[in-house]
Amino acid sequence: MSIRHGLLALLERGQMYGYQLRAAFEESTGSTWPLNIGQVYTTLARLERDGLVRPLPENESGQRPYEITDTGRADLALWFATPISRGDRPRDELAIKLALALTTPGVDVRAVVQNQRTATMRALQEYTRLKYSSDKPEDLPWRLVLDAMIFQAEAEVRWLDHCETSLVRHRPPPARPVEHPEAVDRAGDEARR
Structure with missing residues (x-):
């Protein structure tokens, strides 16, 4: 799952600021994918740059909520409608x-x-x-x-x-050490004595 589309899906529920998005993301994934707050704000900045979300005025606590745009909804709908291909997943x-x-x-x-x-x-x-x-x-x-x-x-x-x-x-068995030909000759000489 991309963080980008995860945040868009969460914003489809309603306006949220960064820490709310982080908590909702981790709750939705059962904390199986911990999300760094820096990733949330970096992703929000990209989403805003791409016109997929828009920031709202800060609330009384100084937090800036975001909301999804119509372009963001269209991008999210396309993501949900498009199967994930094996090639899109990280290398194993x-x-x-x-x-x-x-x-x-x-x-x-x-x-x-x-x-x-x-x-x-x-x-x-x-x-x-x-x-x-x-x-x-x-x-x-x-x-x-x-x-x-x-x-x-x-x-x-x-x-x-x-x-x-x-x-x-x-898997072939481990190779036996190869003896030097002179050592084989000496061993043969000693055996004949």
Whole structure:
């Protein structure tokens, strides 16, 4: 999810200032995506520059709320209507890490896989615990986020199992040290004596 569209969606609910947007964003995602207040204000500045939001006069507390514009609503509607493609998602750091581990001398790839599996299983247990910690209807948005995280963790564990199986099947056994020919000749001479 882009922060840009997340903030637009929150502003569609009504006017908000930076700290309200941050709190609403974290509440909507069940605090699974912590948002830095600096990111909120930087994104608001870009949204204002692009004509998607407009600042309102400061309130009595000195906070400046923002509201979504018609252009912002159109951009948000397009975002909701457009599927997310696999190419739009960040690179998979774990896949890159394992590919590099396979080609980097001295790396115990099986240990890399096992360490990741352990961490992913811990995360999976925590997500599951959080999911069942509340059944209130207003918690549905963050439970759906947790479901997505659970499914991703489960898929990662399956992929790690596949990686481990592939390592066993395709990884050649460690090479035996090659003895120098003179050493072989000497060993043969000693055996004949």
